Amino acid sequence: MSLSPRLEALIDAFCCLPGVGRKSAQRMAFHLLERDRDGAAHLSAMLGDALEHIGRCELCQTFSETDRCPVCQDHTRNPELLCVVESPADLVAIEQSGDFSGYYFVLLGHLSPIDGIGPEDIGVDRLLEQIRQRGVRELIMATNATVEGDATAHYIADRVDESVVTITRPAQGLPVGGELGVVDGGTLSHALRGRRPLTGQFE
């Protein structure tokens, strides 16, 4: 069966979503056009609106509608604590655990040389700048429990003046290969409370 050019284009557009192949994309397109044109109009408006108004926080890089996100605007937090996470989902998970009173830095990824993702792509320079500006005393490296997460933590730790800043990593107990965003709150707050110095783990 050959589809009209616009329909083809719509299906192609859905394929940009992670985990969506041609079949699912076609199902989505047909569903919206056949059964839920109002939903489609709403989706289209929301996408446009989101693209126009959601950017990145100028301090922590997380998604934000304002220059600074609500967390960074909250002046009751402890500026000496900075928690480095890989994704906005990790930030949300830690916020929900309710155990952390400092600020965040969201890398939006991890170092992955084979994929061509280097230090500049995850904002390491901006992070180092933040550490100086905020007067951070403890840097919590809450990157994922994967080799890439470890490598990212080490790369950053290597560039921080450890006479000024203590570097810690959440305790064991996080599943290997797991992402913080999908770990349950209890495990996460346990891991955060039991964080320990990274120094000595790396040479």
Add this chain to the structure above:
Amino acid sequence: MPGGELEAAFVLHRRPYRETSLIVDFLTLNHGRLSAVARGAGRAGNRWQAELQPFHPLRLSWRGNRPLKTLTGSESTAPALNLKGNRLFCGFYLNELLQRLLTEAEPAPGLFSAYLNALEELTRADAPMEPILRRFEQYLATELGFGISWGQAMDTGNAVYSEGRYGFDPGRGVLETERGVVEGIAGWQLLALAGDDLSDPGVLRLAKQLMRYLMDHLLQGRPLHSRRLFSQKGVQ
């Protein structure tokens, strides 16, 4: 894989595939580099999430005749090799070299053991990192058909002598009269390389310089990103 025996392997690289799967590239003992879909491995809590990690000695089974296989089973044969800090970056460097340079499904059993040896040496805190990398690079180049005869000039056919000065070209090797990309290399240093003696710091520096030219030659302009991870004072 066809017929019974599980195949020894290491993960080189993984990337998301469809909703909940991963495409994983492996270095295998008898089948060289191999790509396979690990169904469900992208789902939180899936056993493969933890198991299919780089530097983790594995045994695999798979099926399929096309280049992209389907992983049917895996078992862990030992705990993951414990690489920390710069030694972890060295591991990434080896993986990136293999991922970029190794053709799929070309058997390279010697390379597999060279890789395993290199990783095991990297876990030993007292083993200097650079000679491990240089030896692996040489092994890889030889495996790919680009091994260098350090003890012989390729333009004249003469044996290298200790007091001579030589040039080097990554496509040809050691040169006696013709010009290379590196010039004025002392004969005794080349003889040290020929004898796999990297104990002299000057020889080690030379090895790094020449192997870099050789790797770049093999990569044909493709970048090698893990080099950038090493700190200024750095190794590698």
